[in-house]
Amino acid sequence: MRNKKNVLMICSWLDYKLRLGSFFMDQASLLSENFNFVLVNFRPVKFKFKNLKKIYKTEKIVTEDKITILYIYYPAFKLIKGGFFLKLIEKKAFSILNKILKKENIEIDLIHAQGVFDAAFWALSYHEKYGTPYIFTEHNQFKLRNVNRKKIRRLDLILKKSRFNLVVSNDLIRQFATNGFFYDFVNIGNLVDERLFNYKRNKQGEYFEIMTVGAYDPLKDQITALKALKIIDNLNIEKIKFTWIGINAWGIGVDFEQEVNRLISSLEFKNIKIEIIKIASKAEIVSALQKSDVFIFTSICETFGISPLEALFVGVPVITTQSGGVNEFMNSKNGIVVPVKDFEALSGGVLSVMNKELQFDRELISKESIAKFGSEVFIEKMTSIYNDAFVE
Template identity: 25%
Template sequence: MRIMVLSRGVPSPEAPLRGIFEYDQAVALRQQGHDVVLAALDARSARHWRRFGIRIEHANDRQDGIAMVRLDVPVGAAPARIDHRVHALAARRLHRIVAREWGTPDVIHAHFARFAAASARAAFPEPLVWTEHDSHLACPDRRLTEDIATAGERADAVISVSQDLRDRLAEYGVASTVVPNIVDTELFDCPHRPHEGTVVVSVATLNPGKGMVELAHAVELLPGVQLRIIGGGPQQRQLEEIAADNPRIAVLGPQSRERIAQELAAADAFALASHAETFGVACAEALAAGLPVLTTACGGPQEFVNDSNGMVVPIGDVQALADGLHRVLTTSWDHEQIAEQARSRFAAGPVVNQLEAVYRQAIAGHESAG
């Protein structure tokens, strides 16, 4: 099957997580024998400096075997009408290039409402699958509301990455199937590394919604427990100031997934104190490493963190975080079972099987609709 994956960008050394969910799916689909073209539309403002314009890379020229076309246009926070128009024109241009270079796709898989709506406005003739990841559905602006309506009307199949997100989309009248994000379970299946003391790792963007300051204060209540924070964002300086007064807390900044895997291999537990998560890929990666997870009742992670692999505590409660961490760190866990459960749920094979079923459904529905 030839699949055009429409993405918000491509991971790079400067932005290693940009478009990472889309890229991981593209790689997994390619490994399962599909003909995949990753069409990346990066519309961030010019302050995110990068090379603008079109770049085409054929599969034979890339180590990962993924054919790719990138279009970088500095749109930024444009008014909704302009944003819709620019994205539709850009998506149409990407589609023309894909058809010219690699042939007409059998299905278009757009990630996020913005890109699914752009596909709808571009009036692509192929079946359209839309995957939603966005936590902003809880408080959408005008642009997102219009994109959801447009994408929902046109898409032949819709995927949510969690039941929580499926329920949110249902509030907009959009029915969807739950298919989780892919986790590179082989990357995170690292031998456990001996280390001194008790180590907790947390990975997140460092903004107030991720609750990292609350987690740091919770660790301060636990003598002997070390917290290693991975990520960057507006609260990084505040967290570094907390760490300066407490040698048990370390702020490592943004890191590659390879480095994250190494950190997890030298940890005793993983913690996420987020206020809202549509999926919680960092939790899934920690489980793939065999670590027990402490998470808040923030949405997506509640669907796969349970008594067999961790604990869920209330949002924004420092004492509950401290008590939960203490319990997770003093419980005996079956680390191999934790990792095996993660592999069976999030590894490429099981997720691709689910995606293929959705693609077949979309193609059949599109053909029957005429």
């Protein structure tokens, strides 16, 4: 008899080399004491007749934590949106997946789809064919733009048949409801690994250090951050540094360095030293956070806001826009919440920290954040959900 249940985690996005979807790998690693995990990412490939023999391909990676990741490549046809041919594609992809699992002597007990589009759709199809129960977690903004009616009906079925509909914030529950999906949801929050992100006392550096983390994107609205910094720059205060990490963090094949540099140059900063880092490892982000005095976050809309939470884990006070998910962890002890796009309020918040009008207990910020969103809480929460999902 097997000691551990096997969980097939279907990930809507996952790239081990680029560390995209690293949360999925972290979750599997944390829960691996109680469950066995196989992570799979179904990857569409543009169909070409000349590559007919190589339509379906697989790739296997075993991480340093001994978590198996499978990439299953399948043909994508521009004109095929569903129906008979899509079922054939799914059938073949599942056949390839099951051959790999059978070879490894793995029998799947539960599917955990990470993301509605498109992991949960794969989970429902697998459930319909093999009867395997599934749950899903939605992380992204829930929107139905360019989603056809047939897929929306299928989504309704996903929500009905899932053992648990998990979300990372109450804001996501509102987003589902706004689109007419009134189901039971479980808010599981999010996870930051305190083994890496934690408080460390550092000596005061030469500069007052302001920091943000995030890919360059209109939804992240970094222009508001730069406008706020420009107000501060005009005050002719010396020894201020702004570090922006991760302008290319989403790894979509576009380098935003020139565009970001043009944007910064157009504002003609004279006093604030600005450093742009295109992409960084988690260890590098932690190192930068531990030297920072304040973290700013200017997103217009967030399901949660993992970057500001990572800052809080390190004990850095956060000034953030009211973007939705931040309500789950922001309070008067750890920072300031300002309206979206309000660069004047943002600059005022930074100045209040700089001038010590507002002071924060960094060690307390870290302890309280870890107590609510650290690994122990997450393990307990997800273990209970998994065990309940196994029950018929």
